[in-house]
């Protein structure tokens with residue numbers, strides 16, 4: 001088992017999203033979705049991990065683990081609970097959270113939109129509404145003017161393809177539509193949101209004399225492979241899926257007509273998809289996580305290379321990577337293999353934000369799929385550092401993975417599909 005030394009400019013962090021951890025929000029489309037009984041275990045996003053009630057504890061845990069980079073998000077529904085009415089109180093709460101993080105030496109990468117919408121916006125048709133981009137930008141402007149003295153790194157939108165596919169192609173997210181034209185339109189509109197937010201954030205920072213910001217979007221990418229390499233249809237489906245799901249988005253969002261529109265390349269990577277049609281599938285017999293997603297460490301490098309080819313001058317941030325492992329029985333191996341692949345790739349990857357920190361509200365799965373380094377008890381709200389959490393802290397302290405740690409990781413067993 002090989003030891004790994006991370007490059008000097010490489011840092012490990014953790015990622016989360018407001019709806020998945022904060023609690024205290026009844027104005028969002030996800031609370032509405034919960035009321036409609038759409039969450040598998042009926043867990044309530046108005047509680048989530050009650051991060052809002054555990055700010056000090058969660059920050060302390062992060063600090064103790066040596067985490068110095070934290071990606072978290074705004075809840076638009078709290079920031080603008082009614083159209084055009086922004087909440088100064090919410091802004092102050094976010095400022096307090098960022099201040100607390102910074103007092104603990106933790107820098108923030110702030111996500112402006114991560115799947116959830118205020119209900120007033122959702123009722124108008126969300127991003128299908130003709131004035132959706134302006135509404136999104138009004139929220140961005142309010143947030144950046146109010147927080148930009150404390151934050152200089154932003155993710156404009158999280159995974160526009162997952163948002164579009166899950167919400168508008170039968171993936172079970174709100175609004176629960178199946179309409180391919182809408183899915184395509186949503187991806188296009190979110191591209192405009194991203195590009196205009198990119199310019200807006202730069203303009204505000206310059207106008208205020210704040211440090212030049214780093215802005216990007218979090219691209220969800222998968223590796224696509226035909227289910228059967230000999231089957232022509234599977235091969236064609238593979239090409240079409242990859243193009244529609246990610247290639248087109250990456251090009252238009254990052255390059256646009258007058259790009260680039262990014263200061264870093266954000267990648268959320270989880271799995272490889274085997275295509276036999278225009279859906280999701282997994283090759284037989286491969287290693288899988290508790291949600292049946294293939295564990296395919298080389299894929300993280302393949303996806304980074306595709307982004308890197310578009311804008312080779314930019315650093316790559318792994319804005320999410322992690323796995324559903326409810327018993328924490330293979331996460332150390334998963335971490336070792338993905339970080340080894342990244343380190344050996346020689347690509348300019350400077351950040352790795354593990355998804356996620358504390359087990360969180362996993363959208364439709366509620367608390368039935370656990371991605372955290374810290375265990376969360378939904379009854380007592382108790383947080384307990386997992387074995388993989390200790391491993392992560394050791395990776396940070398060592399700035400790499402020692403031979404002994406590599407051996408421990410390699411001793412863990414995956415499940416096979």
Ligand code: BGC
Pocket residue numbers: 017158159162220268320355362363371
């Ligand atoms: C999303 C997260 C989610 C994670 C695991 C990503 O697609 O950005 O919100 O929890 O995957 O499913």
